[in-house]
Amino acid sequence: MLLTLPFMVAILIISACIGGQTGRGLARNIGRELPAPVLYALVLLLVIANTINIAADLAAMGEATIMAAMMVLVSSTRTKLTLALPRWVTLLGWAATGLMALTVGLLTWSSWP
Secondary structure, three states, rough: OOHHHHHHHHHHHHHHHHHHHHHHHHHHHHHHHHHHHHHHHHHOOOOOOOHHHHHHHHHHHHHHHHHHHHHHHHHHHHHHHOOOOOHHHHHHHHHHHHHHHHHHHHHOOOOOO
């Protein structure tokens, strides 16, 4: 991460400068300077890299979801074990009421004219 972010920013800045000067995209500028097979190979590598990046992002989001679910499970179990039953029932009742109010608010709120 220490080196990848500066390199990504540098590539984006260079691409923006090239596009701003020529008025064309990076692929078209590469296609004007290099043979078509080289351009197609570079575009294919770009598609593969983006696909791998999307897969890594999805995997990270899945792990974060699992971690959040585990945190909810642990905190709920800890709360259940430390609170007396009447207090636990009251807490769950207020939580359910809040969730129902949120659901009703989201279902009835509309930005339609």
